[in-house]
Amino acid sequence: MELIVALAVGVLTAAAIYLILRLRTFPVVLGTAMLSYAVNVFLFATGRLAINQPPVLLAEGPYSDPLPQALVLTAIVIAFGMTAVVVMLALGAYLESGTDEIDMTDETKGDRT
Structure with a gap:
């Protein structure tokens, strides 16, 4: 199970x-x-x-830690909101410029006097 999750994280990160x-x-x-x-x-x-373990601390036996679950739930909500904001900014930039290319050249170098 850990190998599958590690591979999933690696593939997602590489992509x-x-x-x-x-x-x-x-x-x-x-x-x-x-x-x-x-x-x-x-x-x-x-x-x-x-698997099939309660997310609470018991005196004995394995358990699932609830803190990472709460952190992930919060991160999902924040990431969804930020993705929506960035998509709107990218859409506005596309409509303004007519292309979605990112220009990495420095055009202000020659204009300085």
């Missing part, structure tokens, strides 16, 4: 980094969202992967 390094706006937005999902899965896995 997210690939998308973030592209010079287009919407793949960068998707990459950051995917990276937040990878972090959420990692945080969820830190709470011990115990």
